[in-house]
Amino acid sequence: MHVNSYYAATANPHEAWPQLKESIQCDVCIIGGGFTGLSSALFLTEAGYDVVVLEAAQVGFGASGRNGGQVVNSYSRDVDVIEQRYGSESAKLLGSMMFEGAAIIRDRIDRYAIDCDYRPGGVFAALTPRQMQHLDAQSERWRRYGNHQLELLDREEIRREVGSDRYVGGLLDRSGGHIHPLNLALGEAEAIRRHGGRIFERSAVTSVQYGSPHRISTEHGQVQARFVIFAGNAYLAPHLEPRLAKKSLPCGSQIVATEPLSAEMAQSLLPNNFCVEDCNYLLDYFRLTADNRLLYGGGVIYGAREPSDIDALIRPKLLKTFPQLAGVKFDYAWSGNFLLTLSRMPQFGRLENGVYYMQGDSGHGVTSTHLSGRLIAEAMRGDAERFDAFAKLPHLPFPGGRTLRVPLTAIGAAWYALRDRLGV
Template sequence: MRRRFERYCGDGSYPPSYYAASANPSPRRPALTESIAAEICVIGAGYTGLSAALHLAEAGHKVVVLEGARVGWGASGRNGGQIVNGLNASLNTIERRYGGETAAFVGRLVQEGGKIIRGFVTKYGIQCDLKDGNLYAAYTAKQMDELEAKKKLWRSHGMDDHELLDREGIRRHIGSDVYYGGMIDRTGGHMHPLNLVLGEAAALESLGGIIHEGTCVVSVDQRGAVPVVKTEQGEVRCRTLIICGNAYLGNVVPELMSRVMPVSTQMMATEPLGPERAAQLLPTGLCVEDIRYILDYFRLSADNRLIFGGGVVYGGTDPADVIAKLRPNLQKVYPQLSGVKIDYAWSGNFALSFSRVPQMGRLGPNTYFAHGYSGHGVTGSHLFGRILSEAIQGEMGRFDVFAKLPWYPFPGGRMFRDQYSALGSWYYALRDRLGI
């Protein structure tokens, strides 16, 4: 049998990230090596797949999860660790494209993903260094106007958890002089993303769920009433199939390949800075992201490292030198960290949709999918996992709203989508630099 992408994940080991180095102990799950029948099969042991699986297991369903590498190997175990509410597309954008009713619907649920995360952490005792609060940082007066408009808009949708900061106010939270102002979202937060997903996997297993790691899917037949998933060494015939491969699904399901594009983002973690030095950088422990088109994001780890990320590479390739790419941005925010030792640097892919709205739908009568969080996947994936579980149990209301939203392929198709997106990114990055 052919090997999927010559094994896209190599031997399945975690990339050399800070998260992998500080991960909680987790068992190796055996690969699937036989043909089995299952009630529900989930492809992908990341946030979406495990959220759906865990919600279904809590309702008494029997779930088998297939993971090509290890639990959380993809974006779920490599991301910035920030609980940022909302979708990549703003509520204003959603209203303009899809109407006021859809915008009101989305406005009612954009904070739900964070609540799901906190619920799992509390219910299952997941140790992932969860902290509350995130901060949006503005470089210019124009960006500050955008935050003021965002606060007003979210308040109109019933969300009143935000605090605007002037230059002096943001200086109390970030030990840097580069920002014009900002806005705190008290319902945001941050955590150790790999430990979160490992805890969710353990929770699923405690309810009788089964996870097969090292099990690459090579083909899916979703046309009949009984979906069939073929892996390198086995096969699953199931009553219901959920596809959650996101940026790492590749061409296993051709119908989904043109819907999203893999995009890599980069992160690095400094050496431990010690409590005093760390407190000078982020005195109140909030995580931070600026609001430029190509943004920086950063936070403190539990052992007082600064985790700093940013930048994109369309098509999902890794830059030759992550540290060289990110260090100038780090030193722009924190000149006092010039020359600081970087202990870890890594890259990972997220799935970008052309509309910047996540996609959810059905391919066959009993095959469901969700993907395309466009860089806002920590909360969105948990929410969409819950909505998938609702649909499978017959509650189609929320699923149908997202499933009916139109999706658009990238201009230029697969051959030119990277170049098109890079050109658009360059244009918006130039606007950021010029402050227009």
């Protein structure tokens, strides 16, 4: 069952997928029914591959069906950091793909008539002059890579877009936007069905035996496949492939959805219905839903522990941004896990002959997972240049191993949170 989220409560009616209870064969077996797996499956079925998706719970059960629903361009590290760390050639190639994930989402919505409340436009909100300088530089970089739908906002202009006094300015990206992510996932799953792909829910993978063919076992069935894609991200059982687990860290994020607001109140908070994220290291993000609720999220819990009181974590953040919502009721509050990498860049690669993985979008999964689906399809069809642009990046293990990676990461995050508070 999905968590008790706003998304689950407002999911589009859909036909359930069966549980795997037999032995079957296919070209490609994908482990994970979130955006990474669904995007890959859709591109591959469109290309004529026989694809099977194995999902331990339900389609969109993990981060793909629980996130803030923001369609944010680029990666968790922007192209200037990529160039500094990995060189100009990597920056040029990865930069050329920064806006592709969002374009894929819009194309999927249009091509398959997916009803997921898509609304264009997203704002990066600066809380300090230093953050505003960063946004100014970012806008110049993004324009050089082809995004001309950007507008810098001064203090007065951002006040017209966000009904809060917190921000000194911002950057409006009209090629970003927001969606109902679970309904997008369900719509993509239906498109996969239309192309002949098979999806099995409640079919957790228990073991993978590499060979020719590879054998992927569940409790009640087995799949034999020429290719395997690990696409479980934060919800992939660590024992299935320890080589992936040591390179990443599951993290939890919390979101609330308020009671429906009056049309006047909703209009006063976000007059043009843009989504917003601030520029802090531990950032807050918010937007309106189709029924005029404010959906507000923020913070990170390293190691993906479930917090005991989401209200206590999020309400102070929300009221700091919108004090006019004092006393507002939260109808929904939930947690979800995303997968963090040490570099904050997605990790793509190969484990064995015909075995691929894509993981660790580090908070930018809505767009980068849709890009990754296209890249894996390109690689399987013999054009691996763009997939390998990611695969060649160093995939570093977290320091301290399994025992220390959570506290060491939390210590680092605390340092950056202090910088946020000090405005440095």
